[in-house]
Structure formats: structure tokens, C-alpha cells
Amino acid sequence: MNSNSDIEVNHLFFSYDKEFVLEDVNISISSKDFLAIIGPNGGGKSTFLKLLLGILEPTKGEVKIFGKRPQDISLKLGYVPQDTNINKNFPIKVMDVVLQGRLGISKKFWGYSKEDYKIAKEALEKTGALEFADKKIGELSGGQRQRVFIARALCTEADILLLDEPTSSIDSKGQINLYSTLKEINKNSGIIVVSHDINIALSFADKVAYTNKIVYMHDSSITNRDKILQNIGKSNEHICPVELMLNEDMCLHHAKDKK
Numbered sequence: 283m284n285s286n287s288d289i290e291v292n293h294l295f296f297s298y299d300k301e302f303v304l305e306d307v308n309i310s311i312s313s314k315d316f317l318a319i320i321g322p323n324g325g326g327k328s329t330f331l332k333l334l335l336g337i338l339e340p341t342k343g344e345v346k347i348f349g350k351r352p353q354d355i356s357l358k359l360g361y362v363p364q365d366t367n368i369n370k371n372f373p374i375k376v377m378d379v380v381l382q383g384r385l386g387i388s389k390k391f392w393g394y395s396k397e398d399y400k401i402a403k404e405a406l407e408k409t410g411a412l413e414f415a416d417k418k419i420g421e422l423s424g425g426q427r428q429r430v431f432i433a434r435a436l437c438t439e440a441d442i443l444l445l446d447e448p449t450s451s452i453d454s455k456g457q458i459n460l461y462s463t464l465k466e467i468n469k470n471s472g473i474i475v476v477s478h479d480i481n482i483a484l485s486f487a488d489k490v491a492y493t494n495k496i497v498y499m500h501d502s503s504i505t506n507r508d509k510i511l512q513n514i515g516k517s518n519e520h521i522c523p524v525e526l527m528l529n530e531d532m533c534l535h536h537a538k539d540k541k
Contacts, residue, residue, distance in 0.1 A: 288313035294343035318483035321493035360435030362445040370420035383437025405436035425456035442472035
């Protein structure tokens, strides 16, 4: 496996109660990419993410990350779930939440080492949440909590961070700030994020996986947009919202250039 295909999904099928949610998924991407998984509700976005994490097993096919099953390299994968079930009244400080990322990794038999605290502090700095270190997690806003959960995932020193709709309860400004943070983290770690906002995905991601039972991969870089425009002119080619959005963006860009 070369450096350009650290994550391989081959002929993957997944079903709930005999009804397929994902069909014949085949993707190959680098662990350094910023991949956004988008698509309609019920299209299989979160299911796909859980298959990449190894939380779910494929009905057919396989997922390989660095040549192994996700379950066998869990320490290389950091997971940030949706902020849905947190008990905001539980009296736990932000630093303690972030240090949970060191559980199972710390070499200290009891408690946390100085190195663990150093790594936790650095993770909070990277996510812009260091100022909240001594606050209780329940005192933070939705966007602030998501930064803390990302810091916890960074504490695992994972090679790839996988996030499930991290901005679902955050306003537009908070979404942009959070994705800007993820883009900065992407300099050192791969990012795979389920997003409900296609505009955010196209603004920050290098690659986009449009998921609606079948997964369509797109390179969202500017250099690839001419190819997408060519595809739109072919009636027998798949056209998904990613292509339409890129087409609109290109048209606006050309219109500005002509003025």
C-alpha cells in the first residue's frame, strides 16, 4: 500500500435488517487528506464513518487502514462523536475530559504523568480551548465543547481524526471557526468529517464523499473543477450536488473575471 492510499474500502456493503444502507463502496484516499462525507439524511453518512472506525462490521467487503482492519489499529484513529448525550450537570473539568484521551496510552500505572498533562495542554492550545481548562464542561457552549472533544481526540496522538457532524449545534460563525481549526490540525493529522453543510465541506475539504447508499468521491480542489464542468456536460455521467455547487462557484468566478 502506497502513501496515497492509506485508507482502502473495497466492495463494501452494509445493511440493517437486510436492507442495504451502503452498496458496493470503493474508495482509496491518503491518511493526510481532509475528507468531508456529505449527503441526505438516511444516506449512510454516519454508518460509513462507523465502518471506517471499526464500530460496525461490513456485511460484505472490507475496510483497510494502513493495511489493517480499523479494530486492529484503534490507537491510530481519534473519534469525536456528536454532542448529544453529554450530562452537562456532571461536575468534570475540561482538563479532565481531555486527559481521558490518554486512557490506555499513558505509561503511568495510576493517574496521569507530567507528559500526559503536557500533551493535553498542547491539544487544548491547538483547538483554542486552553482558556477553558479549569472550567466545568457543562459551562461551555456547544462550539466550545466540540473544541474540547477534538482536543481529547488529539490526546490519543492519532494519525487520523474522524468526526460525526461536529457543527450540528453550532451557529455559522462557530462552524467556520471550528473548521478553520480542523484545517490547521490537518497539517499533521488526517481529517474525516461527516458534514450536513455542503458549503462548509467545499470550503475546507480536499476531498468530498457524497453518500447516498452509493458513495461518489470528488476532489474539491480548484485544479479539479474544470474536469467537473466537463462531466456536467455529459448526460450519461453522474451529477451530484458537489458538482452542481462547484459549477456554480466556477460560473461566479468567471463572471467576476469578465467584469
